[in-house]
Amino acid sequence: MRRLGVVSYSDALGMQKELVEQRKAGVIGDQLLLLEHPPVITLGVKARSDRSHIIASADELSAAGVEVIETGRGGDVTYHGPGQLVGYPIIDLKPDRCDVHRYVRDLEQVMIEMAARFGVEASRIEGLTGAWVGDEKLAAIGVRIARWVTSHGFAFNVNTPLDNFTLIVPCGITDKGVTSLERVLGRPVHMDEVADSAENSFRQVFQ
Numbered sequence: 001m002r003r004l005g006v007v008s009y010s011d012a013l014g015m016q017k018e019l020v021e022q023r024k025a026g027v028i029g030d031q032l033l034l035l036e037h038p039p040v041i042t043l044g045v046k047a048r049s050d051r052s053h054i055i056a057s058a059d060e061l062s063a064a065g066v067e068v069i070e071t072g073r074g075g076d077v078t079y080h081g082p083g084q085l086v087g088y089p090i091i092d093l094k095p096d097r098c099d100v101h102r103y104v105r106d107l108e109q110v111m112i113e114m115a116a117r118f119g120v121e122a123s124r125i126e127g128l129t130g131a132w133v134g135d136e137k138l139a140a141i142g143v144r145i146a147r148w149v150t151s152h153g154f155a156f157n158v159n160t161p162l163d164n165f166t167l168i169v170p171c172g173i174t175d176k177g178v179t180s181l182e183r184v185l186g187r188p189v190h191m192d193e194v195a196d197s198a199e200n201s202f203r204q205v206f207q
Contacts (some may be wrong), residue, residue, distance in 0.1 A: 001031075001033065002031065002032070002033050003035070004018075004035040005036065006036045006082070008037065009067065009069050012037065012088065013115060015033070015153045015197060019033075020146065021091050023092055024146075030091045031090040031091075031124055032123060033088040033186040034086070036082055036083070036086060037082075038065075038082070038190050039065055039066040039164065039168065040067040040068070040079075040080050040081070041054060041077060041078070041080075041168055042068075042069050042071045042077070042079075043060070043071060043171065044075035044076050045072070045073070045075070051077075053077040053172050054077060054168050060108055061167065066079075066164070072151075072152075073143060073151075073152035074142055074143055074144065075141075076169075076172035077168045077170065079164055079168055081100060081160060081161070081164055082160070082161075083158055083191075084155050084156065084158060085195060086154070086155050086156075087110075087155075087198055087202075088151060089150060089151075089153050089202070089206075090150060090155045093149070095151065098148050099158075100145060103143065103150065104141060107141050108129065108130065108131055108141065108200070109205050110205045110206075111130070111131035111139040112124075112131050113197075114156060114197045114198055114201045115139075115181070118185060118193075120137050120138075122139070122186050127195045128176075131156075133179055136176070136178055136179035137173075137176060137178050137179065138155075138179055138181070138184070139155060139156040139157065140154065141155075143189055149158070156181075156194065157179065157180035158181050158194050159181070159182045159191070160180050160182075160190070162178055164177050165178045181194065
């Protein structure tokens with residue numbers, strides 16, 4: 001488990017790439033990187049040829065100081081920014097967890113357990129990914145798996161300014177909302193508390 005503070009998205013991509021190669025080679029063990037990003041919109045493989053889910057104009061994004069970066073993860077369009085805990089597991093799923101569907105469900109369970117530690121009941125929605133409170137997404141998931149070593153991961157909204165999600169159609173879903181732990185609880189939540197929850201929940205689910 002490594003807590004890295006605020007890291008640019010580009011730097012985090014480079015770090016993940018290096019760690020994935022080290023994990024494939026058996027040089028390191030499984031890792032979980034916990035961090036925050038400066039404001040950035042990321043495009044998953046579904047959005048590479050279609051940016052229609054970015055609502056804001058280039059000028060609006062520039063004025064808001066929001067980067068747009070293509071990634072190698074699955075999924076559509078996602079926003080990252082301060083107040084959001086991002087987790088990047090670098091895990092070798094071999095030999096007994098080589099199931100992409102199971103891995104995503106396990107990450108969802110981590111998010112659900114994290115919320116439960118704050119007294120918040122999060123759940124899954126059939127046909128969608130992530131952790132939800134009612135019809136509002138609390139945590140998003142987008143992963144990449146190469147030779148059964150994982151990268152990318154989850155983004156859990158803690159004190160995230162939710163107005164920034166109006167710059168996009170989050171994950172390409174038009175009929176659902178976005179929420180945060182702060183909004184659900186009606187009070188600010190310290191990021192270290194949520195990072196503690198992430199570490200404990202991750203150990204519980206992935207043993």
